[in-house]
Amino acid sequence: MEIESTSVSLNPTQSSSAAAPPAGSALSIIDELADRDRRKKNMIVYNLPEPASNKSDSDSFTAMCSSVFNGPYAITKSVRLGKKLPNKHRPLLLCLEHEEDKLTLLSRSYLLRHNDSYKNVFIAPDRTRFEREKHKKLLSELKHRRSQGEVDLIIRNGAIITKPARGTESHLNDTIFDSEVFPRNYSVFRKDRNIHGGGVFILVEKSIPSSILEIDSTCEVIWVLLHLQHSHDIILGAFYAPPNSPSSVWDELSESLTQVRQKFPTTMIVLGGDFNCPGVDWSSGSLMDSYVTLTFRESLITLAHDFMLEQTVNLPTRGNNILDLCFTTHPDYIHQCITVPGFSDHETVIVELANLQVGHKNVQKKIYLYNRANWDIIREKVSTVSDMYLTLNENSSRTVEQNWNFIHENILQIVKDHIPAKQISTLSRLPWMTSQLKRLIKRKQRLYKRAKRFKRPSD
Incomplete structure (x- = not known):
């Protein structure tokens, strides 16, 4: 397919022959929805060097995809935005052939930071004017809240949320209250051993509906169900295998996973924790020299294959060993997996999920009918x-x-x-459906009904 490559100049003061409809009117809503539909396959690439005269922007984009994303993605149009200035690369607007490709590239854009040739390049969706203004306000709010000491905040689907967290070796027991250890804005799920060792926990920000799964298990594992929109729920698991554990610990974990799968046969699983199983090259599945027995490591690899789990941590978490692991049934939803300095002798593993929307449970509410009271x-x-x-x-x-x-x-x-x-x-609430938008939609419906009923040109 031939690629069109042109340059345009954007001037916000440029006037249009047709006046824009008033903000908040039915026409402005229709225009906004139409504009979003036009941009649904678009994305903007920033800081991508402009090619030499004998090459096109499509060649530069294809080379970046081959180097970073391991494959080409078909585009139908490429446009450089703004005036050409010396020593400055203009943003590149791309229209991809498939919307799914755009979503995939956006979800994997974190890989650019780990590539020396493209570490200064970043990708963003092609937002409408309304979306740009909203995103700008979110960035300002995010910066302010971080300056006030709030941590683990991210922007997802038009809202600022806190990342779920989980941990092992909590060293807690029933004499220690949640409020003594954990932040107040988290729902806390714990499975304690004693204050001398062990124990696992999962923290979920309170705006994310969540519930514990009652799974009988003899190993140190806990399961929590996150309720997301469109039935895309997630099961989070936190697991701890003490040092020098026997291979039977994987049989116990297998039994726990079997119970989870019997209750939720298709739900996405993300299982993380300290597995204390070094000597495995998880990118290839091969075994290396280690102080851990061969049977112990092979049993964990077999368990991962049996439940179709893929391990996503490929950086050392303690010394030169990868002890803290994260398994998932849906690796395509892993946005990034990195390690940062932790509070103990282990690194902290941060796994970020992409393309998921936080939902809200349907809540049963009791209302009194006062007009029928005696x-x-x-x-x-x-x-x-x-x-x-x-x-x-x-x-x-x-x-x-x-x-x-x-x-x-x-x-x-x-x-x-x-x-x-x-x-x-109460119905599930869409995160972008604000009260203002609801009022505008109702107003649009009233106007439509009136125009349909009276059939007057003025309507």
Whole structure:
């Protein structure tokens, strides 16, 4: 396919022959959605050197993909944005043949930082004006919150969220409360051994719906289910194998994985922790010299093959050994896997997932139907409670707390007995669907119904 390569100059002050619709109008919403659809296959590459006269931008892009992403990606159009200036590379706007290719490149863009030839190149989606303004505000908020000491914050799907965390060798027991150790904005899931060693835990930021999986296991492993949108849930696991563990520890882990798979046969699994299994080249699956027995290492490799798990940590986590591992059933969703200095003699492994949207559970909510209440009986019951309250306090030294509990419990019982109620279910909330957008959509629907009903040109 022939590639078109041109240059354009963007001037924000350039006027258009047609006036833009007012912000917030039905037309502006339609224009925004149409603009997003036009850009859905586009992305922008920054700091990619401009080619020599005998080469095209498509050649430069293909060379970058071959070097960094291990394969070519078909593009239908390439455009350099802005005026050409000396010693400065203009942004390159690309239109890919398939939207899936764009999403794949964006999710793997972290690989550019690890390539010496392209470490200054970065990729971004081709955002609309509304999306650019929103992203700019998010970046400003992210910078402010980080300056206030908040950590592990990232921007995902139009929102700032905190990364889930997990750990091993927590050295906790039931005498130590969550609030003594962990941040308040996390849901804490623990499986303790004792304060002298062992123990695993998983922390999930409270805005992400999560629940623990009740799995019987004799090994040190814990499983948590994250509820994401569009049924793309994730099962997070934290595992610890003490040093010099027998090969039977993998049988125990296999039994735990089997129970997980029986309950959730297709759900994505991400299992991490300290496996204490050095001497394995995980990129090739070959074994190297190690102080750990051959049977121990082969048993872990067999377990990974049996459950179709791929190991993603390829950097040493303690000395020259890779002891802390991360297995997943969906390696394509791993955005990046890096190590940073930790709090102990192990490096901290950071695994970031891509192309996943945080969802919200459908919550059952009880509402009272006050228009169907029996107010005559309610007034009678309230009067009786009032008399009882006065009688109790005539010659009594009751505390304020006791009086409050008496009133509170009796009023709630009256409401429960004499006001009908029903259960409603709240729908899953899309992260980009703000209250303003909901109002605009309702307004658009009203305008459409009016135009369809009266068929007037003014509508």
